[in-house]
Amino acid sequence: MTDSTRDAALGALRDLVGRPDADFHDGQYEAIEALVAGRRRALVVQRTGWGKSAVYFVATLLLRRQGAGPTVLVSPLLALMRDQIAAAERAGVRAVAINSTNAHEWDDVLARLDRDEVDVLLVSPERLNNPAFREQRLPALVQRIGMLVVDEAHCISDWGHDFRPDYRRLRDLIAQMPADVPVLATTATANSRVVADVAEQLGGADVLTIRGPLARASLRLGVLQLPNAASRLAWLLSHLDDLPGSGIIYTLTVAAAVDTARLLREHGHDVRAYTGQTDAEEREESEGLLKRNEIKALIATSALGMGFDKPDLGFVLHLGAPSSPVAYYQQVGRAGRASESADVLLLPGVEDRDIWHYFATASMPDQERAERVIAALGDQPISTPALEAMVDIRRTPLELLLKVLDVDGAVRRVQGGWVATGAAWTYDSERYERIAAERRAEQQHMIEYQQTSGCRMEFLQRSLDDATAAPCGRCDNCAGVWFPAEIAAGATSDAAESLDRVGVPIEPRRQWPTGADRLGVPARGRIDAEEQAAEGRALARLTDLGWGGTLRELFAAGAADGQVSPQVLQACVRVLAGWGWDERPVAVVGMPSRSKPQLTSSLARGIAEIGRLPYLGELGFANGGPGGAPGGNSAFRLAGVWDRFTADGLDMPAGPVLLVDDLADSRWTLTVAARVLRQAGATAVLPFALALRG
Structure with a gap:
């Protein structure tokens, strides 16, 4: 030139x-x-x-x-x-x-x-x-x-x-x-x-x-190890205003972002939550507020990631560690692009590994599912909702799997839906195992980043194979700890109180799923108002920062069944006390459970006793009881519970009934059980579950 x-x-x-x-x-x-x-x-x-x-x-x-x-x-x-x-x-x-x-x-x-x-x-x-x-x-x-x-x-x-x-x-x-x-x-x-x-x-x-060299001379890196979620939030309550300018606080889950933003706002901090579930218009508005320094921080999941451009971003803080140093470098790179200094602090959590494992396994295509999808498709287009009802895979993982199969040449997206190409397709198990092994190695590297006594920026550079990696002279290991570790009086109790908050709405199903009639379920369109459940409540989500940890232990694979603990029962009573229902329930009915019969029964009986309500017993199983595997899509989940419960033998009083279950996932079990109870004479059904998945 x-x-x-x-x-x-x-x-x-x-x-x-x-x-x-x-x-x-x-x-x-x-x-x-x-x-x-x-x-x-x-x-x-x-x-x-x-x-x-x-x-x-x-x-x-x-x-x-x-x-x-x-x-x-x-x-x-x-x-x-x-x-x-x-x-x-x-x-x-x-x-x-x-x-x-x-x-x-x-x-x-x-x-x-x-x-x-x-x-x-x-x-x-x-x-x-x-x-x-x-x-x-x-x-x-x-x-x-x-x-x-x-x-x-x-x-x-x-x-x-x-x-x-x-x-x-x-x-x-x-x-x-x-x-x-x-x-x-x-x-x-x-x-x-x-x-x-x-x-x-x-x-x-x-x-x-x-x-080019990847070192960021403006960034001052640090890691602060705290014992639990309450102490991390307490630190944030104590020191958010001390952080320079405005910035981003990353969390690993949507629930954590929403809960953290709520706590900070309640204590006078101008922040907003920003997640994959945030409306597009609200996301754009929040980005603008941060860029104009009109809020202190966005509490964000990785939905706020690549390409967000605020050159004078003053800090990036993580409540929980990303799953690799490479991903961490990408997120902290948002800060200090046009300023001499920006603070980057990681507050890792003991639950991080469980969250990493969940997301790593959720993104991998499964051979049996892939073959099921290919077999269901032919040369006539099938829409994604129709295909969902044929293969028993939920919408989000089905869409991801279709993309993978499309790129592999096994299926093709056309006007009207998806078709099979007829091309030979083989599951590349060796490739996916290599990727999984690399992901596990990256997770271990992230643990090593937290534990290293060497320069943190140099560690990140070496993770990216940067030949110019050298000590930065600014991080907590090079220059000494630059961030305060003490927590203000009252902050721990404020954080603990927030984490101890209970009660999550369970939205009632209003519409029968597309394709259920093809699976032998005589239900289409809107659910009859006289057969619907009312809005319910759960103690907490499994992903919540507070009670989510206790519930994850209760429902972990291999966890033993047993009587509900007094602490959990009292927390459930607090949910009921703050429910604000239009009419108080007149009786309690339990859901039968194959996996947690003692837990579910003792919970229902305990609520009835404390609330001085008659306990009518459990719904019975009909036609062999619920079938199908967990985790499928709505049509298959509904087919697995349709006509599988009975209220025979329950002396149903006139009035609202509290229906108690252990874990609400797809909500079709509660929907069908509520229909059975409504048909048996209950004027309303108020579902209550210990945990809500998600």
Whole structure:
């Protein structure tokens, strides 16, 4: 590239960052030159804040001036898309997005593409497999594409900490493109194995890899070991205001994020919860509040992750450790991007390993389930809800499994649903065992990070195979403990009181599941109001920070059955006392339990005795009792309990009945039992369970 071209690139960079004195970081111009002059394929692995987006926006401007078509930027998160579009506009780059939240704008976006008025089209990896987009738009776009950019490229790799099946389709897309179309992949979190895997998928030997040092001089790392959840929350109550600026507090579960945010708000802290269950509009509003420093913190799950851009983020704190140093580095990289100092503190929990194990096993495809799905599909499209009712797999894991099978070539998404391709498919058990072993090793590395007496930043760098790893001189091991360990008077009791809070609503089922009639259940549409359960209550969720720990022990695999403890019974009584029902129940009925008969029976009897209510006994089993395996989808779960309970022998009084169970999961058992009791004369059924799964 000529000096004038470099000058043009530098001018575009300065427009992008809004500073007339800005200059390229080491490697930025080299990457731009490779893409624009060499039309090469490049992989850029650089720390968060280095300026990876500047490379593709500046390269896009230069390529467009040469007459190239639009850049297609594959981006994983809506938050990332919003930030990238705003950044592009500063440099005069016309960027638009097609995603699940702006369907009303798609026609206008496509018309602008046809008029060549778009410089960058941002799409999610999932959009690439939308049948209409894939078949009607993608082929023409591939012929016109000026550059392909794969952001957060570690998602391509099986070995990346955030592997996503949809990303694996990019290999096929790259293979379809003309050889002279430049391709750029970027990430901040890739070790040598991931780098080699991504480079191979980009095209192999001719890929230019630009790796920079991953040390973040602005970050001050630390680890504070505290004995339990109450002490961690107490520390947070004591010291949140001492943390610099505004920041992010990460939790491992949705329940922990919601509970922590509630506790902090109750004690005067301006925070919000941010999880995968938060509405899209509320997420965007919360991101804006944090960016403008109008709140102290977002209490977030990993839903607030890749691409969130707040250069002056003052701190990142973790209540519970992510499952690998690589994932941890990715999250703490949100802080201190444009400031001299930011505080990063990890407060690990004793429950972390259990949570890691749950998420690791939930993401792995299962051979028996995969074969069941392939066998159910033919050459006529079947929708996901219809398929769900055929194969007894819940919606979320079914959708993940379909993506994996789609990428493997065994199934294909078409207009109207899914079809089998007929291609031979073999479960790659060796590959999945290698991945599982790598995940276990990463978890052990995270424990070692917490326990190391060496430099913590150096440890993270070595985890990412950074050859420049060296002591940072700032972390708690290099420079001494920089954070206070004491807890303010009263904070422990406040946290303990919050954790001791009881009572979670059990939402009643209002609609029979699609496909149940195909399984011999004569029920469709809305559940008759005269047969519905009322809103119920559970003591707590299994994932809750407080009572969740006690309940997890009760329901752990292999845990012995036994009488309910006085402490648990009294907590249940507190739930009932605060219920606020329209009419007090007149009797108690127990659910029969095969796994926890003593626990369930003693709980129901104990509640009846304390509440001075008649105990009518348990519902009886009918037709052999409940069948089917736990964990299936709604239609199969309903079929397994339909007509399997009877109220024969129960002297049902007129009035509301309290129905007591041990564990509420799909809620179909409670729904069917409530229907039986309503038909037997109960005017209302109030379900109560010790635990709510989820």
